Amino acid sequence: MKLRRKKVKPITLKDVTIIDDTKLRKAITAASLGNAMEWFDFGVYGFVAYALGKVFFPGADPGVQMIAALATFSVPFLIRPLGGLFFGMLGDKYGRQRILSITIVIMSISTFCIGLIPGHATIGIWAPILLLLCKMAQGFSVGGEYTGASIFVAEYSPDRKRGFMGSWLDFGSIAGFVLGAGVVVLISTIVGEANFLEWGWRIPFFLALPLGIIGLYLRHALEETPTFQQHVDKLEQGDREGLQDGPRVSFKEIATKHWRGLLACTGLVIATNVTYYMLLTYMPSYLSHNLHYSEDHGVLIIIAIMIGMLFVQPVMGLLSDRFGRRPFVLCGSVALIVLAVPAFKLINSDVIGLIFAGLLMLAVILNSFTGVMASSLPAMFPTHIRYSALASAFNISVLIAGLTPTLAAWLVETTQNLLMPAYYLMVIGVVGLATGLYMKETANKPLKGATPAASDMDEAREILQEHHDHIEHKIEDIDREIAELEEKRNRLVQQHPRINE
Template identity: 45%
Template structure:
């Protein structure tokens, strides 16, 4: 590193962990040794509240997003009733994509807010906005009632959804990873995505119940509104749980250091603005965007696009197009914490490589099986698509926040994650349906998944390992005082701990009080 480089550059490259900084040749050059009081011992009761409160909110967010995906065909018929079916479907998928066009702005706004006023308050605001906009969709009149204004209002509400969601995932992953002990970060962060896909499954279940209980005419007339209106009371419950959480110890330590003027580097101890984040962390931002693009393309292909694909391209009725995805989503969601735990044992990179490799290998067989027609082969094809999603998403929540230091983590995550999702994730259903319409080849979605995962595999090769290491800009985090003493005693021989990269001069001697007294 050049001698005139600013102090925070060691955190900025695409190394996902503070431990990747180059160690000095002479031990005497160390600022000081790690002491027991420097180590954050996790408060287990607060950790449980943080994880449960964040998961409940995350489930609610993705229930709201998922409901629209499962009602895409119906929404097209309601809000573009004068158009033919192909145009209705493309319109509905385009509206879904518009949600993601608003996400970068939400990521920038809420990311900056979360780095300055706190993660907990910001996450409560994002959830409140999401629930309110989803509830409002359930009240909108259709095209037959107000004509052109119906689709306009729908787009506006979906963009408000996207704006709020832009701060949700970035904040939730930042919050949980800052709370989690270093050795269990992969497992605890993966529970967020368990909540996400259970939210999708819950949305599918509610839509299926409506489709079983009501005629197609009733669904078009008023039945489609009910899943959106449910978001009101569910959102209020989720906001209550989220408000019970306290601020993360790592971020609170950063705030305390800023208040006493103990920040030695703007990039490490003080929250940067949007342009400052781009300037300081553009390499890890690009790396994160490629990983998010690869993972979310296959993820949204399974969750948001597949019901429409089965209905429009494979001839299933809307009910079966929804029902077939539910068991796959539930099984996949239950497996996500297992792959998160696996990453704590063998590393984030090997598990992410499994996600990229399985997408490249299984995409074509999955769509071939779905194309056969029988329900059994369709379910098997969906299951094959779920395999890479399980490896991918279980690791993004722990890998991406570890690319950035504490003070600017929320903002950097908001930028990198949401720009990638806007360009590649939310538009995935529209891109894949457009490729089929353009070429007449139902296998085009498989080719698109393979292409994005080749890029993802390259990104994993560049990324450095972050499992079992302290987060950049944070002190080590452990489960018990005994583990803290063991860590301090073995600090010279521990290959996962680079004492010289720890932020003694930025955060002071102790980020948080230990849970055990």
């Protein structure tokens, strides 16, 4: 039976997408602001965990209060995979822009409501229950937030600048932490510790509402990404009736055809987020509760570290466009394995300069992951399943990483060994190393299922030439393989008496 060849049109200059700089800047600003608000809450929660422990779990001793407050932080991660599945499916079906507008509304309202919850002294057991419900609503919305934002930025970015543009997403995360920490310190300083425990801790959560309104306005004004719009246009040309309910998403296809991408995504997210939560969520509590620094003192050190991270973050993304994403994942993972224990010994030294140096080491390691994560993850999956696949793998991985503050606090309390968080990070470094060796390089390449994207026409010509050169090299490689197979076939034919005749 003769196979019918599917005719494939050659890629020409008309097929290269020219990205509008104004739309790109708006997309990055809107996506980063939503991400900043997400991490503003996480940052505030980590920095006021000691206060929340006293307000919502007043009957326990200080160590148990801390673990209980951090456990409330970790439990909503159980909900994130559900949110990821829900919003991921909708994002692949109806587009990225609509879903990002929905997630920021849910996130801002649930964060605002935390500030409204009365303490345990007023409503008893309902206080921690309501806190948990608000955190679960946050977890559900966040399940579609980061992945949607990273996809949005990646699909709007030129191929040669995707690392730099994507790095601004986690710049927003770090900025959200800085803002959250700064607000906590400012309010605590102004109202005093007693008033802060009584009512001042609520103010940072109230700020989520105006931030959410600004983020919603910016996101609602955005157009759909060029990559997703191209995907929809192709479907319309091939199957107009089948597009009435949006593109179809097959979870069977995600699990069977893209399992390599799922594994690479899981490993990278675990390595990044465990380091993230260890440094930026658990460390303030570690400094105050275990090392007995005042809350403000420990927070100020972390703020200084995070401000430094803001400057390093876009540099990592820029360099990854030149040298690739994998080198940064590999270097960060090796650094975790080798430097985690020395870093924590410096942190435990009781000398401010050495404490700062230890935290700075962990911060630079974290930057090597965050600088490339937002550009690496979306490139692992094709357009029609990108949101669903990435949201599923990401949030299952974050479910594991989200236990970090609780497990770290429990391990230290149980063993009385202040180096337990360092050993934890060393194990995660092994996970990151395996991921870096396993994942494929995606820098300067079009997203799967998308045509090349460029900043201007000159760059488009260069990209097209590189694309054609790449095809020529692949054809040459295939020709060599065919010649080797033909030679092998001839040898085998000569060894067979009947075929040889």
